[in-house]
């Protein structure tokens with residue numbers, strides 16, 4: 001089979017990261033999360049990371065040229081030759097056009113649908129390991145020891161942009177910039193809607209069915 005390329009689309013807090021991590025295991029292709037790539041660039045203190053910082057902390061999109069250069073570098077690596085799951089990219093029509101203009105053909109776009117009022121609670125409770133990136137929820141699925149990652153014993157805390165004020169801006173940006181991609185890919189006939197409510201496992205089964213895997 002040729003390279004399998006997918007996009008996971010959905011608002012912040014829809015569970016794209018959680019589902020991508022499961023898909024990586026079963027499909028043996030990497031997850032390419034622009035949010036993770038940007039956070040890694042910040043942590044490494046690169047020029048790009050510094051430029052991205054303010055946009056991220058305010059819940060705005062990082063300028064396309066910065067994001068595209070990161071994505072281009074990531075997709076050129078050997079492990080992406082057999083395909084990948086794009087998580088959090090494209091985030092607007094210009095980024096979707098950039099994929100097209102590079103001749104990147106995506107098999108299917110899974111739109112993980114979660115009502116806005118649920119997202120706020122999910123994001124407010126989200127906790128992330130600063131070491132390995134494992135995600136938890138303060139009340140629904142906390143780590144065994146508060147603040148300590150079950151998997152790597154790293155420090156578990158809240159992402160700066162998961163703060164309530166920033167979340168509001170991220171959700172607005174999603175509605176105005178990213179949601180138009182739903183129609184964009186629907187018209188192309190490759191959009192599959194998945195209900196993002198329910199257990200991780202039940203959503204995962206729905207995602208697999210949407211991918212035809």
Ligand code: AMP
Pocket residue numbers: 012034035036038055056057059060061062063067087088089090091095161170
């Ligand atoms: P995420 O982890 O996907 O929620 O992304 C966190 C933040 O990184 C977003 O709020 C944006 O500031 C930035 N970001 C992630 N992906 C993109 C993208 N494709 N285009 C622009 N900004 C992005």
